[in-house]
Amino acid sequence: MALPNMQKTVRKQEGISEKIKNTRLKIKDLIIPIIVSMILLFISIFVFIPMLKEAFNYRTELKEIKSKQEQLIKLKQSIESISEDQLNDDLIEVKSVIPRTLKVASFLYYIDELARLKNLTSDKISASDVNIGIVDKNRQQDSNQYKGVNGPLAYKGSLENILNFLDNFYYSSPYIVSPQNISLTKSAELWEVELSLTGYYVSEEENLVVNIYKPFKPYTDFADVMEILKEKSKKLNAPVK
Amino acid sequence: MNKVIEENKKGKEVKSVVKEETPNLDEVFLADNDESINLVPILSKSEIVQEKKKVKLNIGSILSIIIFLTITIIIVLFSTISKIQVQKAQGELSKQEVEVKQLSSVILSNEEILRRIYLYQDISSNQYSARKIFEYFTQIASNLGDIELDQFDFQSVKSVSFEGKCPSLDDLAKFWYLLSEDELVSRVSLEQFNKLDSVVKFEFKITMKEGNFSTNLDEKKE
Numbered sequence: 382m383a384l385p386n387m388q389k390t391v392r393k394q395e396g397i398s399e400k401i402k403n404t405r406l407k408i409k410d411l412i413i414p415i416i417v418s419m420i421l422l423f424i425s426i427f428v429f430i431p432m433l434k435e436a437f438n439y440r441t442e443l444k445e446i447k448s449k450q451e452q453l454i455k456l457k458q459s460i461e462s463i464s465e466d467q468l469n470d471d472l473i474e475v476k477s478v479i480p481r482t483l484k485v486a487s488f489l490y491y492i493d494e495l496a497r498l499k500n501l502t503s504d505k506i507s508a509s510d511v512n513i514g515i516v517d518k519n520r521q522q523d524s525n526q527y528k529g530v531n532g533p534l535a536y537k538g539s540l541e542n543i544l545n546f547l548d549n550f551y552y553s554s555p556y557i558v559s560p561q562n563i564s565l566t567k568s569a570e571l572w573e574v575e576l577s578l579t580g581y582y583v584s585e586e587e588n589l590v591v592n593i594y595k596p597f598k599p600y601t602d603f604a605d606v607m608e609i610l611k612e613k614s615k616k617l618n619a620p621v622k
Numbered sequence: 623m624n625k626v627i628e629e630n631k632k633g634k635e636v637k638s639v640v641k642e643e644t645p646n647l648d649e650v651f652l653a654d655n656d657e658s659i660n661l662v663p664i665l666s667k668s669e670i671v672q673e674k675k676k677v678k679l680n681i682g683s684i685l686s687i688i689i690f691l692t693i694t695i696i697i698v699l700f701s702t703i704s705k706i707q708v709q710k711a712q713g714e715l716s717k718q719e720v721e722v723k724q725l726s727s728v729i730l731s732n733e734e735i736l737r738r739i740y741l742y743q744d745i746s747s748n749q750y751s752a753r754k755i756f757e758y759f760t761q762i763a764s765n766l767g768d769i770e771l772d773q774f775d776f777q778s779v780k781s782v783s784f785e786g787k788c789p790s791l792d793d794l795a796k797f798w799y800l801l802s803e804d805e806l807v808s809r810v811s812l813e814q815f816n817k818l819d820s821v822v823k824f825e826f827k828i829t830m831k832e833g834n835f836s837t838n839l840d841e842k843k844e
Contacts, residue, residue: 400669414683421690429693439704442696446711453718459727463732472731479738527741544753551749559745563752567772581745583737591726593719596684600735606742607735 449594456597463599471600471607474614479557486528488556488580495553499546501538501574508612531579543572550578555617557581727838750779758835759784759828762800763820779836783813783827791815794822800824806834 496503536546550558563576571611600607756774763769763786771786788794794815801810809829816823 397666401666405693429697432697436697436701436704439701439708442706443708446708447716450711450715450718452784453715457722457725459716460722460728460732463728465728468728468731468735472735475735475738481743503745516763519626544756547752557742560752563774563776565752565756565774565776583741589721589730591729593722593726593729597729597732598736600732600739603736603739603743604813606739610738610742 440613452594456593459597459599460523460526463601468600469532475607477611477617478555478613480582483528483530483556483582485530485532488554488558489532489534491554491556492534492550492558492578495550496536496538496546499538499542499549501536501542501546503534505537527581528584529579531577533575533577535573535575537568537571537573538570539570540567543574547574553578555613557613667685748779750835751778751837752776753833755830756780758806759801762804765796766797766800768794768795779829780832781828782830783825785825786825787821787823789820789822791817791822794824797824798826801828806831 493503536543538546547563549561550560558578558580560576560578563574566573566575682732702785707832752774754775759774763771766788769788771784773785775783777783788797794812798810798812800807801807808831811827812827813827815825
């Protein structure tokens with residue numbers, strides 16, 4: 382009777398130890414979690430991170446678009462603040478003062494007329510086309526390329542008349558002119574002035590493309606300059622005496 | 623009787639052996655009353671703890687999956703919403719662009735006028751009054767007496783050179799001194815001088831301080 386009881390106990394013990402062995406964490410139990418973790422990691426790296434990157438790119442793009450929209454709204458408001466009829470009138474007037482082409486005859490006529498009014502006699506007069514580059518320090522931009530008609534002029538007369546002539550030719554010419562290398566020489570009782578005079582014009586650009594995202598500045602912000610240019614235009618359009 | 627006593631003794635010995643082999647209380651059976659053979663062994667305390675751990679592990683896995691799914695949904699939603707917002711904004715922007723491009727003639731005309739305004743400003747900012755410069759230096763010369771200026775070269779708003787003549791080197795030195803001490807003059811250079819009999823001919827090159835002889839075109843608008 383004792384032997385079967387003992388055997389039973391031994392079996393129970395074996396069963397327990399087997400059970401305990403089975404409940405222990407083994408390497409094969411970790412394979413599936415490790416594989417799943419790896420898959421998740423791969424998904425994170427190859428799906429989530431690109432998706433997040435893309436989403437953040439969209440956010441950046443959205444910000445840019447919003448900024449462009451605001452810029453366009455402002456541009457539209459600025460454009461709408463300009464009267465189109467007034468703009469066309471002003472453009473015609475300004476173009477007459479600084480034309481797309483400047484004829485030498487037109488350019489020199491008013492200067493010569495001023496010299497005649499000041500009783501100066503002409504010594505030398507000629508003109509030719511030039512390209513002029515002007516760098517504006519205040520606007521911090523590239524040099525502006527303009528075209529001009531340039532020529533040496535020489536007049537002779539009394540000192541007072543010569544000085545009046547020098548003082549007035551900025552205003553007497555309806556065109557935009559600028560003197561360079563002014564030389565004043567006394568000869569006997571008379572004075573002779575020699576200078577290189579440039580009249581400017583703005584050549585027409587071909588294939589003009591409107592860049593709506595370029596900063597827009599309405600020309601009406603320069604009312605003082607517009608007034609001067611309009612005055613010159615009036616002078617130009619006035620009948621020749 | 624003796625047999626019964628022996629059997630009892632053997633039973634006690636076996637029990638004592640079993641007790642000795644038992645490692646600790648954790649592996650003692652919870653119910654070990656019946657005499658039948660238990661093919662499915664009953665759980666010990668340690669087994670129950672391990673089973674509980676497994677359940678916890680499973681809940682942890684479920685929670686992890688839920689968190690993972692939540693993150694997935696959030697990321698997908700974030701990306702999708704962002705994309706939709708961008709597409710919508712692009713559509714609106716295109717409409718605005720079309721509207722503004724219809725006004726391109728105004729923009730072009732404005733640019734044409736601006737080019738001319740900038741040209742005017744460029745030109746006028748470099749203008750100077752030759753008359754003012756002439757009169758200023760002639761005045762200094764006339765204050766000394768017999769100094770006569772007979773040729774001027776106006777190079778820029780800051781630079782002028784002039785030639786003249788005076789009776790003596792003494793006058794020339796005084797004139798030079800006055801020029802160099804003048805508040806509107808920043809630099810004086812006596813380029814050359816030449817004494818012939820009773821006349822001294824000279825040439826000065828003057829660098830002036832900026833802004834004193836520039837022409838304000840607006841104030842002279844007549």
